[in-house]
Amino acid sequence: MEFELNTNVRNQDININKIKKNAFRYSKVRGETASRIRIPGGVIDAASLGKVVEIAQKYGKGVIDITNRQGIEIPGIPMEDIDKVNQEVQSIIDALDINQEEKGAGYPSSGTRNVEACPGARLCPFGCYDTTDLARKMEKNIFPSDRHVKIAFTGCSNDCAKVRMADFGIIGMTEPQYDPQRCISCGQCVDYCARRSVSALKLVNFKVVRDETRCVGCGVCVHYCPTRAWTRSKEHYFRIVLMGRTGKKNPRLAEDFVRWADEESVLKMVKNVYAYIEEYIDPNAVEHKEHIGYMVDRTGFQELFKWIMKDVHLPEKAEVATSINWGGHHYDRTNDIK
């Protein structure tokens, strides 16, 4: 389809910084904007989605963009309709329980990106926790904020949500519980662990031995056990990976920071890093936006560690990295293809 150029634009005096922070996009079509709908965890009620359709038909061009981060953008909205659209999105903001400063004024910020989540244990047989629920808790924990932060939740080590591309990637884990009295040595857990996971299991004297250091807590053994010899731990655990990013300078995957973390620590650590950002963000950053990873590149990991661990009390099981070296290609150093 083709968007028509908005020829009705007259001498508009619009504070572009303000509308951007109000979750309206700067568009290449002069005088037009797009309304950005946050959908924490990627789950939206049907009535709110109906409202999105209504806004797109009434103010936009009858099309809806599904964004990369599970949000929605309604393009083709004339800038003069921003106030009206803000009134319209109120029901969506209420339904999705988005933190707001003023009713009817739309979204208070858009810097911190929509919190992503795979379907997780709501739907997926492999999910180790309710990703949507935790994404919503995280949203309440940190929004509104203008800081450019990406947080993503995935239910298990498959990482379908690709959380290793985010500043904070949260990967669900279960600690498999083994009851040897229910084990008949069929070997399916050993076989599936090898074929679908990391080969952490072996049969010794016809019973299963789990290599605890190798086990990633994916729960494949629990899934395939036909007798309930393997069950999930009552506790939900998490692997926290840090500072993955895309971009021009140094795209890279997030690296492991903690494994066997608990939910409370996950929420606390992310909140803590917002204070670190205020301290270390480049004052000259374009539009006051900078990936946290670049701050860590300047301060060193140890400084981040000091801030992120403030008042965090991890479970006894938790293992924490004492140093992290990120990889990726440094395009600011070389652009050669080897």
Add this chain to the structure above:
Amino acid sequence: MGYLLNAEGFDSTIRELSKKYRLYAPVLKKGEGRFLDTDVVRYDFVTEASQIELDAKSDYAFKEFLTPLSETLFYFTENQVREADLDPKPVIIFLRSCDIHAAKRMDQMYLANGSAKDPFYQRRRDLVHFALIGCDHSYPNCFCASMGSNVTQDGYLFSIERAGEGYQSDVKDDGLQELFAANAVSQKDVVPAHVSENDVKVTVPETIPLAEIIKNSLWDEYDSRCIACGRCNFACPTCTCFTMQDIYYTDNGKVGERRRVGASCMVDGYSTVAGGGQYRRKHGERMRFKALHKIYDFRKRFGYDMCVGCGRCDDICPEYISFSNIINKVNTAAGQILSAEKEAE
């Protein structure tokens, strides 16, 4: 004699019973299902009435007491063998009508299948008494009425089922009349609830033209549908297959134990013989072997069908394969083969 009990009366009855008996009952295990926050109902020992799951059908069968999934039979050293201990306290197993019928099949296989009785089964079986859980409705996938296992009139010490806010019980055992009378609200004639019809109905063919059925294409789809996990066997109250394992303790290879563990005709390795040959490599062949054992071979030997129609295999199959549907498919195929033969004559 029948009794009405309130919740307190049931509680104290169970507490009293557990002094003399070990009580083995379906228990809801929170969070122990295959997926997160899903439960499983399986058998375990209880001491309180509140631990007994009277409402749901159990996912796994009562047979885990009679034939544990993994049981050490005896220990051995250089020149000596010593039988493993077994708690001599008698056991009451709480189970439904289909399962009492299943116990008969277990006994048939272990105690009346040829001249030898299995002593390790026998010593457990000798401890066992039954308490019948009434069924006031049929559960999904049940087809007990088709298999004739929906009614049980004797063979239990007492029955138990919900009745309004409380419970009712038909006590058959004279030794327990006093206990129930002392804890009951009132006496009443009780006939344990049973279902007389299920949504799922099967017709077991009276005559199975074996040679043709074995070659029939109806088994082919299971080559790809069945993942050979064996859940149907492990959940089945009548599957009796086991295998043996000799374990030598790693610190001293002269000492060890012999274990008997559950086996499954669906799982890899079951029909593997020396040299690596496998009699039934295809999953469809394994399905055929299992199905025909349940509705053909067993009957040929003992005069009645092995399957009791509890439907646990259908409940538990991760690939949504329905065993009751397999029975009906065999029936249809058998009918077609027989009528074609008749026409040919």
